[in-house]
Amino acid sequence: MGQTPDRGAHWPIPWIQYVADDCRDQAVTSPADLDLERTSLRRRQIATAMLEHL
Numbered sequence: 010m011g012q013t014p015d016r017g018a019h020w021p022i023p024w025i026q027y028v029a030d031d032c033r034d035q036a037v038t039s040p041a042d043l044d045l046e047r048t049s050l051r052r053r054q055i056a057t058a059m060l061e062h063l
Contacts, residue, residue: 020058027051027055028055028056040059
């Protein structure tokens, strides 16, 4: 992809979908409830950046 999930950036829709997929896979209803240790590094970075905006 070549991009990183920087603070304040606009994230491509697929990145948001990755986090939604992880929520579904872990049976949680919010990225705040994700076990980030069970996600890939990129998805962990995306979710962490999103959570910093909440």
